[in-house]
Amino acid sequence: MDRLGLRCPWPGYPRPSVLLCLLILTASFLTYPMLRTLSQQLLSVVTGSYVSGTYSIVFVNCPNEQIARDIARYYWNGEIEEATEILLLIKTKTSKVRMLSSYIRLVHPFEIPEVFSLPMDQGDVHYLKWLEEGMEEE
Template sequence: MDRLGAGCPLPGCLRLSVLICFLILTASFLSYPIFRTLSLRLHSAVTGSYVSGTYSIVFVNCPNEQIARDIARYFWNGEIEEATEILLLIKTKTSKVHVLSSYIRLVHPFEIPEVFSLPMDQGDVHYFKWLEEGMEED
């Protein structure tokens, strides 16, 4: 009578099966970030949308204003630009960022205004409650 697994001894067959499963799981785990990144970039290319996490904001402590100015020089239209800017912080619902960005592009004097958002992940519960109350839907 033929029984399942009769062609190989059980302990060796079991070890090989476990090893193969381990290798497959390890390969899947290690390749996940690569496949995720590729799929997000493909989705971005097809839909024209932004892939979250592509760009970062870097906060830099400087000992004085001159050092900050030296670091902040940047190229714009082929020349080194040094400009005085004022940072405006606007708190809004994440679902409204797209509408806000469209409005800012209409009224802002720069050809390409610097508009981006950061999600508020943590903070004072009372502040978030106050913020929510101030942004209740009409």
């Protein structure tokens, strides 16, 4: 019991029970996502900056082009907008995304171009090696 008291101290109580210690750990575990989200939102409001994980990209499979067009209609400047766009995928090092975004803002015709990045967590080892070799800095 002495070892548990040393590992799981509770202010004002020299030796908490095992049940109390488990209750505290469970409560901490269950509230962590909520506390993390709230702290990220607070940081975003205070600093005025974007916090990673605030937005998501949603991929949708559609049975045909008409269904995709129906889903893709969106409001812009008070009107329903339908636009044909081309998705350009650029693979680069994460450290170069800001520089690439700056370049795109200079040459893109939109006032605010849609530029975002997703980290590559996994991939074919041979492809990733080839990609790395192609991006070696001089």
